[in-house]
Amino acid sequence: MKARIVSLAICLILGLCLSVQAAQTLKLGVVTKPGSAQNVVADKFKELLEAGSNGEWQVTVYDSGVLGNETEMLQQIQMGTLQIGVITGGPFDTFTPIVRVINYPFLFKDNAQADAILDGPLGQEILDGLEPLGFKGLCYSENGFRNLTNSKRAVNTPEDLKGLKIRVMNSALHKTIWEALGANPTPMPWPIYTELQQGVIDGQENPLWVMEVYKFYEIQKYMTMTRHVYSPHIDVASLAWWNSLGEADKNLIAQCMKEAAVFQRKDNRHKDAARLELLRAKGMQIMENPNVAAFRKKVATLSKSDMFKDPQVHDLLMRMLEATK
Ligand code: EAX
Numbered sequence: 001m002k003a004r005i006v007s008l009a010i011c012l013i014l015g016l017c018l019s020v021q022a023a024q025t026l027k028l029g030v031v032t033k034p035g036s037a038q039n040v041v042a043d044k045f046k047e048l049l050e051a052g053s054n055g056e057w058q059v060t061v062y063d064s065g066v067l068g069n070e071t072e073m074l075q076q077i078q079m080g081t082l083q084i085g086v087i088t089g090g091p092f093d094t095f096t097p098i099v100r101v102i103n104y105p106f107l108f109k110d111n112a113q114a115d116a117i118l119d120g121p122l123g124q125e126i127l128d129g130l131e132p133l134g135f136k137g138l139c140y141s142e143n144g145f146r147n148l149t150n151s152k153r154a155v156n157t158p159e160d161l162k163g164l165k166i167r168v169m170n171s172a173l174h175k176t177i178w179e180a181l182g183a184n185p186t187p188m189p190w191p192i193y194t195e196l197q198q199g200v201i202d203g204q205e206n207p208l209w210v211m212e213v214y215k216f217y218e219i220q221k222y223m224t225m226t227r228h229v230y231s232p233h234i235d236v237a238s239l240a241w242w243n244s245l246g247e248a249d250k251n252l253i254a255q256c257m258k259e260a261a262v263f264q265r266k267d268n269r270h271k272d273a274a275r276l277e278l279l280r281a282k283g284m285q286i287m288e289n290p291n292v293a294a295f296r297k298k299v300a301t302l303s304k305s306d307m308f309k310d311p312q313v314h315d316l317l318m319r320m321l322e323a324t325k
Helices: 002-022 037-052 070-079 090-094 097-103 111-118 121-128 172-181 193-197 208-213 239-243 247-270 272-281 292-298 311-323
Strands: 024-029 057-062 084-088 135-145 147-150 165-168 184-187 203-206 222-224 230-238 285-287
Touching: 024 037, 037 057, 037 084, 037 135, 037 230, 037 247, 057 247, 070 084, 070 090, 070 135, 070 230, 084 090, 084 135, 090 097, 090 172, 097 121, 097 172, 097 230, 097 311, 111 121, 111 230, 111 247, 121 135, 121 311, 135 208, 135 239, 135 247, 165 172, 172 184, 172 292, 208 272, 230 239, 230 247, 247 272, 272 285
Parallel strands: 024 057, 024 084, 165 184, 165 203, 222 285
Antiparallel strands: 084 230, 135 230, 147 203, 147 222
């Protein structure tokens, strides 16, 4: 009897040890706060992976930039101290010019085209291009089409941008775009509410959800639907960590992230009409039909600029422009 109790106890302890060993944890970082596009991806991924692995994987989401800004999180991902990030495409720019191709102005006509290209071979080529930097690009979710807001005046044409101090992401391409358009761009990491409120900057550009979640309607009177850049997130893992995983885990994690991304893109788009109404109700003056042709003209020769002087990146851009014509 005693022997049976002892062996039962040993089995229990062993079982516990095994299950503790089996539970693996991963950290996922986003710079934004709950309710944001990045957080929707992160939360969905956590839900799918924890359920899909029967609890063998535990995901801890670090949001609101507690791990640092997007550039800093990318550095942590390179080092392997952070396993996964849902990171806006823009800040990748300081690591490699290849991502400029998907941040190119007026590239995608609409959501369907963005999905088709990013989920296809061209999108994959860019994800693969991140590997030499220590990133495993898993897939794309979205911030969405970016629009301009500012506190000074109604903007309908590039001329209206003169002298406006616009915050841009930490990206040489975004800075170059806004210089070409005729504004006064300053790169700054997220978040930027205080800088807008104090007038350090007059305006910024982001998709509609940002104006709602971050309450920019309180401090930005004017919005122009420029849709100048489609802004993807790159859902990215640390390559060193990725290479340490077995095939089954790799497949499961990649599949859960893809599913989370598809879910989030749909969710984000579905909410846009209501957001526009809300922003209007909050008192924003919204220019829905600015002179987009004039904005496009200002950036028409960007493909020939220094931003794309790397021959490989230039070649990829040419193929991307052809595919999105
Ligand atoms: O998602 O820095 C930016 O403008 C990003 O779009 C920000 O993370 C909001």
